[in-house]
Amino acid sequence: xxxxxxxxxxxxxxxxxxxxxxxxxxxxxxxxxxxxxxxxxxxxxxxxxxxxxxxxxxxxxxxxxxxxxxxxxxxxxxxxxxxxxxxxxxxxxxxxxxxxxxxxxxxxxxxxxxxxxxxxxxxxxxxxxxxxxxxxxxxxxxxxxxxxxxxxxxxxxxxxxxxxxxxxxxxxxxxxxxxxxxxxxxxxxxxxxxxxxxxxxxxxxxxxxxxxxxxxxxxxxxxxxxxxxxxxxxxxxxxxxxxxxxxxxxxxxxxxxxxxxxxxxxxxxxxxxxxxxxxxxxxxxxxxxxxxxxxxxxxxxxxxxxxxxxxxxxxxx
Amino acid sequence: xxxxxxxxxxxxxxxxxxxxxxxxxxxxxxxxxxxxxxxxxxxxxxxxxxxxxxxxxxxxxxxxxxxxxxxxxxxxxxxxxxxxxxxxxxxxxxxxxxxxxxxxxxxxxxxxxxxxxxxxxxxxxxxxxxxxxxxxxxxxxxxxxxxxxxxxxxxxxxxxxxxxxxxxxxxxxxxxxxxxxxxxxxxxxxxxxxxxxxxxxxxxxxxxxxxxxxxxxxxxxxxxxxxxxxxxxxxxxxxxxxxxxxxxxxxxxxxxxxxxxxxxxxxxxxxxxxxxxxxxxxxxxxxxxxxxxxxxxxxxxxxxxxxxxxxx
Numbered sequence: 001x002x003x004x005x006x007x008x009x010x011x012x013x014x015x016x017x018x019x020x021x022x023x024x025x026x027x028x029x030x031x032x033x034x035x036x037x038x039x040x041x042x043x044x045x046x047x048x049x050x051x052x053x054x055x056x057x058x059x060x061x062x063x064x065x066x067x068x069x070x071x072x073x074x075x076x077x078x079x080x081x082x083x084x085x086x087x088x089x090x091x092x093x094x095x096x097x098x099x100x101x102x103x104x105x106x107x108x109x110x111x112x113x114x115x116x117x118x119x120x121x122x123x124x125x126x127x128x129x130x131x132x133x134x135x136x137x138x139x140x141x142x143x144x145x146x147x148x149x150x151x152x153x154x155x156x157x158x159x160x161x162x163x164x165x166x167x168x169x170x171x172x173x174x175x176x177x178x179x180x181x182x183x184x185x186x187x188x189x190x191x192x193x194x195x196x197x198x199x200x201x202x203x204x205x206x207x208x209x210x211x212x213x214x215x216x217x218x219x220x221x222x223x224x225x226x227x228x229x230x231x232x233x234x235x236x237x238x239x240x241x242x243x244x245x246x247x248x249x250x251x252x253x254x255x256x257x258x259x260x261x262x263x264x265x266x267x268x269x270x271x272x273x274x275x276x277x278x279x280x281x282x283x284x285x286x287x288x289x290x291x292x293x294x295x296x297x298x299x300x301x302x303x304x305x306x307x308x309x310x311x312x313x314x315x316x317x
Numbered sequence: 318x319x320x321x322x323x324x325x326x327x328x329x330x331x332x333x334x335x336x337x338x339x340x341x342x343x344x345x346x347x348x349x350x351x352x353x354x355x356x357x358x359x360x361x362x363x364x365x366x367x368x369x370x371x372x373x374x375x376x377x378x379x380x381x382x383x384x385x386x387x388x389x390x391x392x393x394x395x396x397x398x399x400x401x402x403x404x405x406x407x408x409x410x411x412x413x414x415x416x417x418x419x420x421x422x423x424x425x426x427x428x429x430x431x432x433x434x435x436x437x438x439x440x441x442x443x444x445x446x447x448x449x450x451x452x453x454x455x456x457x458x459x460x461x462x463x464x465x466x467x468x469x470x471x472x473x474x475x476x477x478x479x480x481x482x483x484x485x486x487x488x489x490x491x492x493x494x495x496x497x498x499x500x501x502x503x504x505x506x507x508x509x510x511x512x513x514x515x516x517x518x519x520x521x522x523x524x525x526x527x528x529x530x531x532x533x534x535x536x537x538x539x540x541x542x543x544x545x546x547x548x549x550x551x552x553x554x555x556x557x558x559x560x561x562x563x564x565x566x567x568x569x570x571x572x573x574x575x576x577x578x579x580x581x582x583x584x585x586x587x588x589x590x591x592x593x594x595x596x597x598x599x600x601x602x603x604x605x606x607x608x609x610x611x612x613x614x615x616x617x618x619x620x621x622x623x624x625x626x627x628x629x
Binding site for chain 2: 029030031034035036037038039041042043045046049050052053054056057059060070113114117120122125126127128129130131132133134135137138139140141142143144145146147149150154155157160191195199202203206223248252253254255258259272273276277280281286289290293294296297300303304307308
């Protein structure tokens with residue numbers, strides 16, 4: 001959000017006239033009163049149901065609270081010590097980073113390509129756009145269910161096609177082997193994030209002034225040259241924003257993992273959010289669950305600051 | 318069209334002086350440009366169709382699956398993309414008659430509508446305050462709200478489930494009505510700031526000169542002008558609530574209280590028994606209407622994203 005002008009610097013002549021006319025400004029006109037009043041409900045909502053639970057999660061992580069014993073007794077950092085001794089935690093952390101990094105690299109490349117397709121003019125564009133946006137507009141749990149069926153161990157149509165063409169002898173068991181399961185989870189997450197990232201990048205593409213591209217075309221620049229020397233440099237900040245949004249959606253999300261693999265086989269696809277869920281909600285160890293989830297926070301902070309910097313850069317474009 | 322760079326504009330000028338070329342050379346260069354143009358078009362169509370296929374395959378296959386007989390579906394030798402036995406609608410009617418799908422859909426709908434209502438009531442004044450009213454703390458507050466948007470449910474669901482049970486809302490769809498605005502309000506404020514800033518200040522100042530108070534100008538002039546943006550925010554916020562999974566999973570266990578997002582995967586999969594045709598029917602039937610609404614408003618989301626916090 002861009003900084004406002006100095007308070008009172010704007011519209012003073014108008015307000016002076018009104019003040020002169022009415023003698024005294026009504027409450028419904030006084031900005032110093034209205035501005036905080038208008039903001040109050042949003043601030044109260046966020047303090048009550050975001051800030052408070054956040055500090056409650058901190059308190060949970062420093063206590064011995066469980067689903068069976070809801071009282072909070074201070075135990076210091078012992079939850080964190082227990083987590084650091086837990087190999088599954090380290091595995092989840094590694095998986096989270098891998099899952100996010102690979103998904104993001106794929107997303108940037110594919111979303112950029114998709115955005116270029118979507119801003120072009122061609123017949124049946126609306127139909128293509130409808131299909132292309134489906135992965136993002138469908139509730140993620142249902143999209144994951146559709147993929148669970150695509151990746152079925154026996155009836156997967158992917159395996160059937162590969163068998164028909166003679167690439168494989170027997171089924172691959174997408175979700176049953178460590179590496180394939182990870183690859184599947186990454187593929188589905190990428191499939192889902194790319195349309196969102198493409199839409200954000202489109203916003204940046206549309207904002208490139210036409211005359212820059214026209215001038216380049218007149219100077220004889222081809223598609224690739226224009227891509228590397230005009231489109232990509234000019235849309236870099238918006239690509240940054242799209243990537244970071246995608247990264248946050250990816251490393252804080254557990255839906256794909258929960259539905260496709262439940263973290264399996266034997267934690268090969270366990271990520272921090274899903275591990276926090278299994279520990280905290282299904283296992284009832286609220287304290288450790290909260291402590292695991294809190295590890296997302298530093299990562300999140302870094303991503304958020306990076307987004308803001310990209311946004312600032314965009315303003316100067 | 319030139320914007321995408323996929324094809325050079327018609328009658329493109331050669332980089333060297335035309336005067337130096339003889340007629341044959343000009344002709345050759347013209348046909349080279351035409352060939353490149355045709356290749357570019359072909360590449361574009363190929364890429365577009367490929368993208369649509371990759372994106373839609375699970376849903377296309379889901380649509381075929383939902384009409385398949387068990388004997389057809391559960392034979393690994395059968396072509397999965399064709400009907401080897403004539404199609405049946407029984408699994409779709411099973412979804413409506415024998416499962417709580419309609420209850421889930423109804424829950425999603427009324428939770429979504431209530432949440433959208435709360436969101437607008439809270440976010441519109443907040444966005445107006447940040448976009449228009451002079452306030453010393455507007456800038457840091459705007460950034461603060463942006464940060465809240467980035468705090469994910471996964472960070473809060475464990476402590477929020479305690480808050481929800483303290484409020485007596487455990488196992489009730491009302492817990493979602495109370496909690497979902499925390500997801501929708503920040504992003505709606507962010508989008509609305511952009512739409513509100515796009516309305517010229519003169520319009521509301523004129524309204525105030527004409528005798529409206531600031532609040533009156535906001536209600537009678539600003540809100541009607543921002544209506545297209547508000548519609549976009551309504552759809553966006555509704556979609557966010559329909560997508561939400563983790564809170565619903567953590568807060569609610571009785572099946573009659575579930576939303577589509579958690580109801581379908583948890584109730585239509587019983588241990589090792591998967592009602593595959595009905596599951597796919599549910600996925601497709603929910604996906605298509607939401608995608609339609611979204612496509613109608615895509616242009617507006619794009620402007621919203623660019624204008625949000627980016628432009629002043």
